[in-house]
Amino acid sequence: GAGVSQSPRYKVTKRGQDVALRCDPISGHVSLYWYRQALGQGPEFLTYFNYEAQQDKSGLPNDRFSAERPEGSISTLTIQRTEQRDSAMYRCASSLLAGGRETQYFGPGTRLLVL
Amino acid sequence: GNSVTQMEGPVTLSEEAFLTINCTYTATGYPSLFWYVQYPGEGLQLLLKATKADDKGSNKGFEATYRKETTSFHLEKGSVQVSDSAVYFCAFLGGNTPLVFGKGTRLSVIA
Numbered sequence: 001g002a003g004v005s006q007s008p009r010y011k012v013t014k015r016g017q018d019v020a021l022r023c024d025p026i027s028g029h030v031s032l033y034w035y036r037q038a039l040g041q042g043p044e045f046l047t048y049f050n051y052e053a054q055q056d057k058s059g060l061p062n063d064r065f066s067a068e069r070p071e072g073s074i075s076t077l078t079i080q081r082t083e084q085r086d087s088a089m090y091r092c093a094s095s096l097l098a099g100g101r102e103t104q105y106f107g108p109g110t111r112l113l114v115l
Numbered sequence: 116g117n118s119v120t121q122m123e124g125p126v127t128l129s130e131e132a133f134l135t136i137n138c139t140y141t142a143t144g145y146p147s148l149f150w151y152v153q154y155p156g157e158g159l160q161l162l163l164k165a166t167k168a169d170d171k172g173s174n175k176g177f178e179a180t181y182r183k184e185t186t187s188f189h190l191e192k193g194s195v196q197v198s199d200s201a202v203y204f205c206a207f208l209g210g211n212t213p214l215v216f217g218k219g220t221r222l223s224v225i226a
Binding site: 044 | 119
């Protein structure tokens, strides 16, 4: 596609429910990244993939958070048993090549509100 | 640890005023440096970048120079427009680190 897309754009859920956030990277991009952005803060790294392999998940806050990219394209970030503190903007980015200095292109984000 | 410190906002300027948003970083090695911008209701967009010392990134009238000696990457524009109103994020990317962002600086330009 022309850019990174994310769905849904907005998600309201009740505490305790599971949510799945989807990211569709730019076609052909090798690397895919997930970030979380609290209000008034910059994005913070969660995890990233090269192709289908998860390379680093050190930013995932706890084991309720998981991510996958089974075919090396679309990725899903899943939050189980959501809590109010999970409310944030979740951002996905992709880069053409793997490697630590490649420019990352961001999608519009998914705003999650846990009631 | 790795971090980015940028000027706190909000910054309010009149149209055609000069803009500086300060950004300094703490990182090991020689990271690549970025400015991202978020316009109201939109996602993060890459504004400009620089990959080595003394490089100048520029786009849409904005400039920033990679200053290794002061570990800084200040964003400047000579004459801002109302359409420049947005939140600006400084960030760096090292060889073994994910993108590290500052907290963002909100700019409001009034006519």
